[in-house]
Amino acid sequence: MFVLVLKFTLFVIIGLILVYTIRHYTFTLNRLFGRQRHPYINIDTASWPNVTVLVAAHNEEAVIENSIEALLRVNYPSNKFKIMIANDRSTDRTAEIIDDFAARYPEIIKVLHRKENDHPGKASALRDATQYIDSEIIIIFDADYIPGLGLIKQLAAPFFDPEVGLVMGRVVPVNTGYNLLTRLLDLERAGGYQVDQQARMNLGLVPQYGGTVGGVRRAALESVGGWLEDTLAEDTDITYRTILKGWKSVYQNHSECYEEAPETWPVRMNQITRWAKGHNQSMCRYTFQCFATKKVSLSEKIDSILLLGVYMMSPIVMLGWTIAILLFYMGENNLLVGSLALFAITAFGTIGNFAAFFEITSAVHLDGGKKRVLLLPFNLFNFLISAVTVSIATIAQLLSGANGCHPRTWVKTPRFRDNNFVIEQE
Amino acid sequence: MILLFIIITLIIFTLPLLPGFAELAVASDAKPLRVIQEYDTDPKYFATGFRLYLEKNFDSFFSTRDKAGVKFQEGELANGTKFQIIGKQGLPIFEQKEINSADTKKLLLGAFALTLPDNMFYETEIYGYETIKSGNNNRLRALMAEGDIEIGKGCNILRWVHSNASLSVKEESHLYGRATANNSITIAESCSFERLNAPIILFGNVEPARELEHKNTGLTTITEIPNVKDRYERRWLIDGDIHIKANSFFDGDLVATGNVVIGAGSHIKGSVKSNQDMYLYTGVTIEGSLFSAGDIHMETNCHVNGPVVAEDTILIESGSRIGSEANPTTVSALFIKVMSGVVAHGTIWADETADVIRNSATAYKKVAA
Numbered sequence: 082m083f084v085l086v087l088k089f090t091l092f093v094i095i096g097l098i099l100v101y102t103i104r105h106y107t108f109t110l111n112r113l114f115g116r117q118r119h120p121y122i123n124i125d126t127a128s129w130p131n132v133t134v135l136v137a138a139h140n141e142e143a144v145i146e147n148s149i150e151a152l153l154r155v156n157y158p159s160n161k162f163k164i165m166i167a168n169d170r171s172t173d174r175t176a177e178i179i180d181d182f183a184a185r186y187p188e189i190i191k192v193l194h195r196k197e198n199d200h201p202g203k204a205s206a207l208r209d210a211t212q213y214i215d216s217e218i219i220i221i222f223d224a225d226y227i228p229g230l231g232l233i234k235q236l237a238a239p240f241f242d243p244e245v246g247l248v249m250g251r252v253v254p255v256n257t258g259y260n261l262l263t264r265l266l267d268l269e270r271a272g273g274y275q276v277d278q279q280a281r282m283n284l285g286l287v288p289q290y291g292g293t294v295g296g297v298r299r300a301a302l303e304s305v306g307g308w309l310e311d312t313l314a315e316d317t318d319i320t321y322r323t324i325l326k327g328w329k330s331v332y333q334n335h336s337e338c339y340e341e342a343p344e345t346w347p348v349r350m351n352q353i354t355r356w357a358k359g360h361n362q363s364m365c366r367y368t369f370q371c372f373a374t375k376k377v378s379l380s381e382k383i384d385s386i387l388l389l390g391v392y393m394m395s396p397i398v399m400l401g402w403t404i405a406i407l408l409f410y411m412g413e414n415n416l417l418v419g420s421l422a423l424f425a426i427t428a429f430g431t432i433g434n435f436a437a438f439f440e441i442t443s444a445v446h447l448d449g450g451k452k453r454v455l456l457l458p459f460n461l462f463n464f465l466i467s468a469v470t471v472s473i474a475t476i477a478q479l480l481s482g483a484n485g486c487h488p489r490t491w492v493k494t495p496r497f498r499d500n501n502f503v504i505e506q507e
Numbered sequence: 508m509i510l511l512f513i514i515i516t517l518i519i520f521t522l523p524l525l526p527g528f529a530e531l532a533v534a535s536d537a538k539p540l541r542v543i544q545e546y547d548t549d550p551k552y553f554a555t556g557f558r559l560y561l562e563k564n565f566d567s568f569f570s571t572r573d574k575a576g577v578k579f580q581e582g583e584l585a586n587g588t589k590f591q592i593i594g595k596q597g598l599p600i601f602e603q604k605e606i607n608s609a610d611t612k613k614l615l616l617g618a619f620a621l622t623l624p625d626n627m628f629y630e631t632e633i634y635g636y637e638t639i640k641s642g643n644n645n646r647l648r649a650l651m652a653e654g655d656i657e658i659g660k661g662c663n664i665l666r667w668v669h670s671n672a673s674l675s676v677k678e679e680s681h682l683y684g685r686a687t688a689n690n691s692i693t694i695a696e697s698c699s700f701e702r703l704n705a706p707i708i709l710f711g712n713v714e715p716a717r718e719l720e721h722k723n724t725g726l727t728t729i730t731e732i733p734n735v736k737d738r739y740e741r742r743w744l745i746d747g748d749i750h751i752k753a754n755s756f757f758d759g760d761l762v763a764t765g766n767v768v769i770g771a772g773s774h775i776k777g778s779v780k781s782n783q784d785m786y787l788y789t790g791v792t793i794e795g796s797l798f799s800a801g802d803i804h805m806e807t808n809c810h811v812n813g814p815v816v817a818e819d820t821i822l823i824e825s826g827s828r829i830g831s832e833a834n835p836t837t838v839s840a841l842f843i844k845v846m847s848g849v850v851a852h853g854t855i856w857a858d859e860t861a862d863v864i865r866n867s868a869t870a871y872k873k874v875a876a
Contacts, residue, residue, distance in 0.1 A: 230545055
């Protein structure tokens, strides 16, 4: 009976891996050969809506100055443009720096200083700050982002479409050449945005709002009750709550903004741990609702459920490996026999294993990259470390019982650059 | 034997990583992907850059306010670009081999009204301190003038054209890239273009209709629409098609998962989105924007105040007006067909091609009336 259960579980896991493999190929082939959708990028002239750029800052003295200066330069009608900075209990010079800017630009910059005893976390900071925003569109940046002159218009343009509730732009690592990790993350981000997100946009699925270089329609936010304080991934959370209410999220591949990728493996592991826990939290909350809702199409349902499950796949794959090894040593490796086994193993070895790599190489090709693709084999290690980290995070979350879907801690990703940083472009 | 096996295994595992190690050591492709921080979505981006380039390379030409003293001059810039400065005579002078090949690679700068001979290929940019008349049947890379620009019959503009005053384009000309003007653009029938931007854009040879008035009296206010999936504040999300009867008034934003058809004379005080095709009968007024995942067909005398965006084709019939001088806006689609007598304010941008046509019978017409 035990062996039967193991075999059945393994087949289910293989089935799930197959589904995600097909998903990778669908996205990549669509991106390479399908019709590309960029319906909002041409809107360059309009009676622009009131926009507030919301920046949540927690101990950002090293980077906030650059970011505010870049925001003050953007090409957006000044009478319709505001910046709201939520100083989230900073203990460094962040408050002093933003107060200085607010004193110099009182018509544009508003500041909210959150107190020591306020609820910690980005979602809480966004929730508190949103109360003081009166514009119909809120564009959100992290404090280390440096927007180009036209970026705010590009991110505001999709909101002319009354169906759009969320907009996401493309995040591009700025410290690509720092070390092996940043180079691998550059490849991973390219795959995620250039292929994954754009393919979702092309196919009318659910491009995910990523929490920065994106925007939210105030009405959409209010229609779902605003930001939730008890979420670790406010971006995934708000994506799901708004699409379940019938709003669309859209992706703008040409609305690019530089970000800083983690430069050390511990920071990277902390970051992906937080993402995994936040994502799993949303999976607990919204999977059933995605099945049940009548406000999204069938393809959106399937995509949104698969998206919710991406981080859960790491421990599932680990479990699959464990079961396969266990069955092998129990002498029960007879699930597939003869030519069928040969065919299955060969097929997966030549196609299935490489789905994620195919996605990355396609992204590099679309970006016009040249030699950076040579680092692709190293991504095997990156994936392995990520899979183990995510699995540990997920298991820890499951072991925390009833609180598993309600984590309360939030770890900020450290910054590596400072305000004197100069962008060295390709 | 085991040692040999281990060594061979290690080699097999290391081999695929060798190019990666080499790239890691050399870092030949390690800079961040290019994000143009200075791009500000301004349609005059190239013209502005060209003007700065000229100011840098022709300092004396631009620093002399009175151009009366400017005489014919030829030369070559440090980057190898040959140029010709044209004075009062207003005509470029070509060498025999240029005349024979009907082709010039010279950068032309006109100090006064500049007229270009016909049937030539102008491979380099042309600048006019006053006006430019492009001649007929010419191919031109790019043009910029402080005054008016007149593009003659049968010309092809390959990159961009910008006038700091007004731009007019005669029949059978094709504008690839951007065409912009600070005052107005008039573009004749049988022309095609990709991107136009000006405060006023007039299409065809027909006198445009005067400013349309919003007719709010005698309209039936809509309070119920079938198959509402969700409703929040102004937004109504409808499952399936929306059919708005003629002479209706609706205050809110409409989103349909299917087609949208709006009856003649109706007035929508908001924006409309269709996830299939959209059809506006004659005299419809939309105060907000129009979005369609398919086509948009606007019959005569419609007025849309906000952006009009379709993922396939937009057809705009005579007498329609897009935007206003106070509220310029954008029309964008893969293909755009505009009839004579249409007025637009702002940007008209076709990802593939836009045509100015005489009548809608020749145009794509998908949504059934």
